Amino acid sequence: MLLTYDQILEQLKEKGINLSYQRLKVLDFLYKNQIHPTVEQIYLGLVKQIPTLSKTTIYNTLKILINAGLVREIPFKGRESCYDINLDPHGHFCCDSCNQIYDFQIDVNLIKSKDLEDFKIRDRDVYFKGVCSRCLSKI
Amino acid sequence: MLLTYDQILEQLKEKGINLSYQRLKVLDFLYKNQIHPTVEQIYLGLVKQIPTLSKTTIYNTLKILINAGLVREIPFKGRESCYDINLDPHGHFCCDSCNQIYDFQIDVNLIKSKDLEDFKIRDRDVYFKGVCSRCLSKI
Protein backbone atom coordinates (compact mmCIF):
# COMPACT_ATOMS: atom_id res chain seq x y z
CA MET A 1 0.00 0.00 0.00
CA LEU A 2 3.01 2.29 -0.43
CA LEU A 3 1.52 4.43 -3.15
CA THR A 4 3.46 5.50 -6.19
CA TYR A 5 3.83 9.17 -6.77
CA ASP A 6 1.24 9.02 -9.54
CA GLN A 7 -1.20 7.19 -7.29
CA ILE A 8 -0.82 9.94 -4.72
CA LEU A 9 -1.50 12.62 -7.30
CA GLU A 10 -4.55 10.69 -8.45
CA GLN A 11 -5.85 10.39 -4.89
CA LEU A 12 -5.44 14.13 -4.43
CA LYS A 13 -7.38 14.81 -7.61
CA GLU A 14 -10.14 12.46 -6.46
CA LYS A 15 -10.42 14.27 -3.17
CA GLY A 16 -10.41 17.66 -4.86
CA ILE A 17 -7.17 18.81 -3.25
CA ASN A 18 -5.44 21.47 -5.28
CA LEU A 19 -1.70 20.93 -5.58
CA SER A 20 -0.05 24.32 -5.29
CA TYR A 21 3.67 24.75 -5.81
CA GLN A 22 4.35 24.65 -2.07
CA ARG A 23 2.15 21.63 -1.48
CA LEU A 24 3.81 19.79 -4.33
CA LYS A 25 7.24 20.49 -2.85
CA VAL A 26 6.20 19.27 0.59
CA LEU A 27 4.81 16.11 -0.98
CA ASP A 28 8.01 15.68 -2.98
CA PHE A 29 10.10 16.05 0.13
CA LEU A 30 8.07 13.45 2.02
CA TYR A 31 8.28 11.07 -0.90
CA LYS A 32 12.00 11.46 -1.48
CA ASN A 33 13.02 11.65 2.19
CA GLN A 34 11.22 8.77 3.84
CA ILE A 35 12.99 9.37 7.12
CA HIS A 36 9.98 10.59 9.11
CA PRO A 37 10.96 14.25 8.84
CA THR A 38 9.76 16.92 11.23
CA VAL A 39 8.24 20.23 10.12
CA GLU A 40 11.61 21.81 10.90
CA GLN A 41 13.42 19.33 8.66
CA ILE A 42 10.94 19.82 5.85
CA TYR A 43 11.32 23.57 6.22
CA LEU A 44 15.12 23.47 6.16
CA GLY A 45 15.04 21.09 3.23
CA LEU A 46 12.85 23.37 1.13
CA VAL A 47 13.60 26.94 2.16
CA LYS A 48 16.66 27.19 -0.11
CA GLN A 49 14.46 26.41 -3.08
CA ILE A 50 11.51 28.46 -1.79
CA PRO A 51 12.99 31.37 0.19
CA THR A 52 9.55 32.74 1.07
CA LEU A 53 8.34 29.44 2.49
CA SER A 54 6.53 29.61 5.79
CA LYS A 55 6.29 26.85 8.37
CA THR A 56 2.58 27.59 8.61
CA THR A 57 2.26 26.43 5.01
CA ILE A 58 3.97 23.18 5.92
CA TYR A 59 1.66 22.67 8.87
CA ASN A 60 -1.35 23.45 6.65
CA THR A 61 -0.20 21.12 3.91
CA LEU A 62 0.46 18.29 6.32
CA LYS A 63 -2.97 18.72 7.87
CA ILE A 64 -4.54 18.47 4.42
CA LEU A 65 -2.53 15.39 3.53
CA ILE A 66 -3.29 13.75 6.88
CA ASN A 67 -7.02 14.40 6.53
CA ALA A 68 -6.89 12.97 3.03
CA GLY A 69 -5.33 9.85 4.54
CA LEU A 70 -2.13 10.21 2.53
CA VAL A 71 0.26 11.01 5.36
CA ARG A 72 0.54 9.70 8.88
CA GLU A 73 1.69 11.69 11.90
CA ILE A 74 4.13 10.06 14.31
CA PRO A 75 3.83 11.98 17.59
CA PHE A 76 6.43 10.50 19.89
CA LYS A 77 6.23 12.22 23.25
CA GLY A 78 8.98 14.73 24.01
CA ARG A 79 9.96 15.48 20.44
CA GLU A 80 8.46 17.24 17.46
CA SER A 81 5.93 15.24 15.53
CA CYS A 82 7.28 13.60 12.43
CA TYR A 83 5.51 12.60 9.28
CA ASP A 84 5.39 9.42 7.25
CA ILE A 85 4.14 9.01 3.70
CA ASN A 86 4.49 5.24 3.96
CA LEU A 87 1.02 3.96 4.77
CA ASP A 88 2.03 0.31 4.89
CA PRO A 89 1.03 -1.00 8.29
CA HIS A 90 4.18 -0.91 10.38
CA GLY A 91 5.43 0.07 13.82
CA HIS A 92 7.78 2.83 14.92
CA PHE A 93 10.70 2.63 17.29
CA CYS A 94 12.32 5.72 18.80
CA CYS A 95 15.82 5.36 20.21
CA ASP A 96 16.35 6.97 23.63
CA SER A 97 19.97 7.57 22.76
CA CYS A 98 20.15 8.89 19.19
CA ASN A 99 16.49 9.93 18.99
CA GLN A 100 16.21 8.35 15.57
CA ILE A 101 12.97 6.76 14.45
CA TYR A 102 13.04 3.28 12.93
CA ASP A 103 10.32 1.44 11.06
CA PHE A 104 9.66 -2.15 11.92
CA GLN A 105 7.57 -4.68 10.10
CA ILE A 106 4.47 -5.68 11.98
CA ASP A 107 0.95 -6.07 10.67
CA VAL A 108 -0.96 -3.89 13.11
CA ASN A 109 -4.19 -5.13 11.57
CA LEU A 110 -3.49 -8.49 13.14
CA ILE A 111 -3.73 -6.94 16.59
CA LYS A 112 -7.22 -7.96 17.64
CA SER A 113 -8.87 -7.57 21.00
CA LYS A 114 -12.38 -8.67 21.76
CA ASP A 115 -12.68 -5.62 24.03
CA LEU A 116 -12.91 -3.59 20.82
CA GLU A 117 -15.41 -5.81 19.02
CA ASP A 118 -18.04 -3.08 18.81
CA PHE A 119 -15.61 -0.21 18.30
CA LYS A 120 -14.87 1.44 14.99
CA ILE A 121 -11.08 1.57 14.71
CA ARG A 122 -9.64 4.30 12.52
CA ASP A 123 -5.97 4.29 13.48
CA ARG A 124 -3.69 1.66 14.91
CA ASP A 125 -0.39 2.97 16.19
CA VAL A 126 2.40 0.87 17.64
CA TYR A 127 5.19 2.85 19.29
CA PHE A 128 8.19 1.20 20.85
CA LYS A 129 11.00 2.88 22.74
CA GLY A 130 14.43 1.70 23.80
CA VAL A 131 17.95 1.68 22.42
CA CYS A 132 18.72 0.88 18.81
CA SER A 133 21.32 -1.71 17.76
CA ARG A 134 23.70 0.96 16.49
CA CYS A 135 23.72 2.77 19.84
CA LEU A 136 23.97 -0.52 21.74
CA SER A 137 27.10 -1.48 19.81
CA LYS A 138 28.71 1.86 20.60
CA ILE A 139 28.73 1.20 24.32
CA MET B 1 1.30 -7.47 37.30
CA LEU B 2 -1.28 -5.03 38.66
CA LEU B 3 0.47 -4.38 41.94
CA THR B 4 -1.37 -4.25 45.23
CA TYR B 5 -1.12 -1.04 47.16
CA ASP B 6 1.32 -2.67 49.57
CA GLN B 7 3.48 -3.92 46.72
CA ILE B 8 3.67 -0.38 45.38
CA LEU B 9 4.73 0.96 48.78
CA GLU B 10 7.34 -1.78 48.99
CA GLN B 11 8.70 -0.93 45.55
CA LEU B 12 8.97 2.72 46.55
CA LYS B 13 10.88 1.78 49.68
CA GLU B 14 13.23 -0.42 47.63
CA LYS B 15 13.92 2.44 45.26
CA GLY B 16 14.46 4.89 48.10
CA ILE B 17 11.55 7.09 47.18
CA ASN B 18 10.22 9.03 50.12
CA LEU B 19 6.42 9.11 50.32
CA SER B 20 5.45 12.58 51.39
CA TYR B 21 1.83 13.44 52.17
CA GLN B 22 1.26 14.89 48.69
CA ARG B 23 2.93 11.97 46.92
CA LEU B 24 0.86 9.52 48.93
CA LYS B 25 -2.32 11.35 47.94
CA VAL B 26 -1.39 11.34 44.25
CA LEU B 27 -0.63 7.63 44.46
CA ASP B 28 -3.94 7.04 46.25
CA PHE B 29 -5.80 8.93 43.60
CA LEU B 30 -4.21 6.93 40.80
CA TYR B 31 -4.94 3.69 42.59
CA LYS B 32 -8.56 4.48 43.41
CA ASN B 33 -9.39 6.21 40.12
CA GLN B 34 -8.06 3.94 37.45
CA ILE B 35 -9.58 6.00 34.71
CA HIS B 36 -6.33 7.34 33.23
CA PRO B 37 -6.66 10.73 34.88
CA THR B 38 -4.93 13.85 33.65
CA VAL B 39 -2.90 16.18 35.85
CA GLU B 40 -5.90 18.50 35.86
CA GLN B 41 -8.20 15.72 37.05
CA ILE B 42 -5.79 14.66 39.75
CA TYR B 43 -5.47 18.27 40.84
CA LEU B 44 -9.24 18.83 40.98
CA GLY B 45 -9.67 15.56 42.79
CA LEU B 46 -7.21 16.44 45.53
CA VAL B 47 -7.28 20.20 45.95
CA LYS B 48 -10.32 20.12 48.23
CA GLN B 49 -8.41 17.88 50.61
CA ILE B 50 -5.10 19.72 50.10
CA PRO B 51 -5.95 23.36 49.44
CA THR B 52 -2.30 24.34 49.04
CA LEU B 53 -1.64 21.67 46.41
CA SER B 54 0.29 22.76 43.35
CA LYS B 55 0.14 21.20 39.92
CA THR B 56 3.92 21.28 39.86
CA THR B 57 3.89 18.81 42.73
CA ILE B 58 1.66 16.51 40.73
CA TYR B 59 3.98 16.76 37.73
CA ASN B 60 6.98 16.10 39.97
CA THR B 61 5.36 13.14 41.66
CA LEU B 62 4.28 11.61 38.38
CA LYS B 63 7.80 11.98 37.00
CA ILE B 64 9.18 10.17 40.03
CA LEU B 65 6.62 7.37 39.77
CA ILE B 66 7.20 7.02 36.04
CA ASN B 67 10.96 6.83 36.47
CA ALA B 68 10.47 4.22 39.16
CA GLY B 69 8.45 2.22 36.66
CA LEU B 70 5.29 2.37 38.75
CA VAL B 71 3.19 4.58 36.52
CA ARG B 72 2.79 4.78 32.77
CA GLU B 73 2.14 7.93 30.79
CA ILE B 74 -0.46 7.78 28.01
CA PRO B 75 0.29 10.70 25.71
CA PHE B 76 -2.45 10.69 23.10
CA LYS B 77 -1.83 13.49 20.63
CA GLY B 78 -4.04 16.54 20.97
CA ARG B 79 -5.04 16.07 24.60
CA GLU B 80 -3.35 16.26 27.98
CA SER B 81 -1.29 13.26 28.91
CA CYS B 82 -3.02 10.85 31.20
CA TYR B 83 -1.56 8.43 33.67
CA ASP B 84 -2.06 4.75 34.36
CA ILE B 85 -1.04 2.82 37.43
CA ASN B 86 -2.05 -0.44 35.77
CA LEU B 87 1.18 -1.91 34.42
CA ASP B 88 -0.45 -5.00 32.97
CA PRO B 89 0.42 -5.08 29.28
CA HIS B 90 -2.60 -3.65 27.49
CA GLY B 91 -3.52 -1.25 24.73
CA HIS B 92 -5.30 2.10 24.84
CA PHE B 93 -8.11 3.30 22.66
CA CYS B 94 -9.11 6.98 22.50
CA CYS B 95 -12.58 7.81 21.16
CA ASP B 96 -12.70 10.64 18.62
CA SER B 97 -16.17 11.53 19.77
CA CYS B 98 -16.24 11.41 23.59
CA ASN B 99 -12.47 11.61 24.06
CA GLN B 100 -12.60 8.84 26.63
CA ILE B 101 -9.74 6.39 26.93
CA TYR B 102 -10.47 2.68 27.03
CA ASP B 103 -8.20 -0.19 27.97
CA PHE B 104 -8.14 -3.23 25.79
CA GLN B 105 -6.60 -6.59 26.46
CA ILE B 106 -3.66 -7.35 24.24
CA ASP B 107 -0.31 -8.81 25.18
CA VAL B 108 2.04 -6.26 23.69
CA ASN B 109 4.96 -8.52 24.53
CA LEU B 110 3.73 -10.87 21.83
CA ILE B 111 4.35 -8.21 19.21
CA LYS B 112 7.63 -9.35 17.73
CA SER B 113 9.45 -8.03 14.71
CA LYS B 114 12.72 -9.38 13.45
CA ASP B 115 13.64 -5.81 12.49
CA LEU B 116 14.12 -5.20 16.23
CA GLU B 117 16.15 -8.34 16.96
CA ASP B 118 19.18 -6.40 18.07
CA PHE B 119 17.27 -3.56 19.72
CA LYS B 120 16.73 -3.18 23.44
CA ILE B 121 13.02 -2.50 23.88
CA ARG B 122 12.03 -0.58 27.00
CA ASP B 123 8.45 0.43 26.24
CA ARG B 124 5.78 -1.01 24.00
CA ASP B 125 2.80 1.24 23.44
CA VAL B 126 -0.27 0.39 21.39
CA TYR B 127 -2.59 3.30 20.71
CA PHE B 128 -5.79 2.91 18.75
CA LYS B 129 -8.19 5.66 17.73
CA GLY B 130 -11.73 5.60 16.43
CA VAL B 131 -15.25 5.69 17.81
CA CYS B 132 -16.28 3.72 20.88
CA SER B 133 -19.33 1.45 20.95
CA ARG B 134 -21.25 3.81 23.20
CA CYS B 135 -20.81 6.74 20.80
CA LEU B 136 -21.57 4.50 17.80
CA SER B 137 -24.90 3.46 19.32
CA LYS B 138 -25.86 7.09 19.92
CA ILE B 139 -25.86 7.91 16.22
Next chain:
DNA sequence: TAATATATTTGTAATCATTACAAAGTTAAA
Protein backbone atom coordinates in the same frame (compact mmCIF):
# COMPACT_ATOMS: atom_id res chain seq x y z
C1' DT C 1 -9.15 42.54 -20.75
C1' DA C 2 -10.60 44.13 -16.38
C1' DA C 3 -13.18 43.27 -12.27
C1' DT C 4 -14.43 40.16 -8.89
C1' DA C 5 -14.44 36.10 -6.21
C1' DT C 6 -11.95 32.20 -4.34
C1' DA C 7 -7.97 29.86 -2.76
C1' DT C 8 -3.42 29.90 -0.84
C1' DT C 9 0.53 31.67 1.45
C1' DT C 10 2.76 34.27 4.78
C1' DG C 11 4.12 36.52 9.25
C1' DT C 12 2.81 37.43 13.66
C1' DA C 13 0.40 36.69 17.79
C1' DA C 14 -1.92 33.52 20.84
C1' DT C 15 -2.34 29.06 23.04
C1' DC C 16 -1.43 25.81 26.41
C1' DA C 17 0.55 21.80 28.48
C1' DT C 18 4.78 21.14 30.42
C1' DT C 19 9.24 22.46 32.45
C1' DA C 20 12.60 25.50 34.84
C1' DC C 21 13.60 27.87 38.68
C1' DA C 22 14.05 29.80 43.12
C1' DA C 23 11.89 31.01 47.42
C1' DA C 24 9.39 29.05 51.24
C1' DG C 25 8.36 25.29 54.02
C1' DT C 26 9.27 20.68 56.02
C1' DT C 27 11.86 16.88 57.76
C1' DA C 28 16.14 14.61 59.16
C1' DA C 29 20.79 14.60 60.92
C1' DA C 30 24.48 16.51 63.66
Next chain:
DNA sequence: TTTAACTTTGTAATGATTACAAATATATTA
Protein backbone atom coordinates in the same frame (compact mmCIF):
# COMPACT_ATOMS: atom_id res chain seq x y z
C1' DT D 1 19.36 24.10 68.39
C1' DT D 2 21.83 24.47 64.10
C1' DT D 3 22.60 22.79 59.79
C1' DA D 4 21.76 20.23 55.84
C1' DA D 5 18.77 17.78 52.70
C1' DC D 6 14.43 17.25 50.82
C1' DT D 7 9.85 18.77 49.22
C1' DT D 8 6.39 21.92 47.94
C1' DT D 9 4.79 25.95 45.92
C1' DG D 10 4.03 29.94 42.68
C1' DT D 11 5.63 32.18 38.88
C1' DA D 12 8.05 32.63 34.72
C1' DA D 13 9.86 30.47 30.58
C1' DT D 14 9.52 27.17 26.86
C1' DG D 15 8.28 25.59 22.45
C1' DA D 16 5.55 23.20 19.25
C1' DT D 17 1.33 24.06 17.27
C1' DT D 18 -2.73 26.83 16.04
C1' DA D 19 -5.41 31.10 15.12
C1' DC D 20 -5.81 34.90 12.52
C1' DA D 21 -5.71 38.40 9.12
C1' DA D 22 -3.18 40.73 5.54
C1' DA D 23 -0.90 39.83 1.20
C1' DT D 24 -0.47 37.21 -2.85
C1' DA D 25 -1.89 34.07 -6.39
C1' DT D 26 -5.33 31.74 -9.12
C1' DA D 27 -9.86 31.13 -11.15
C1' DT D 28 -14.25 32.99 -12.70
C1' DT D 29 -17.23 36.31 -14.62
C1' DA D 30 -18.68 40.30 -17.17
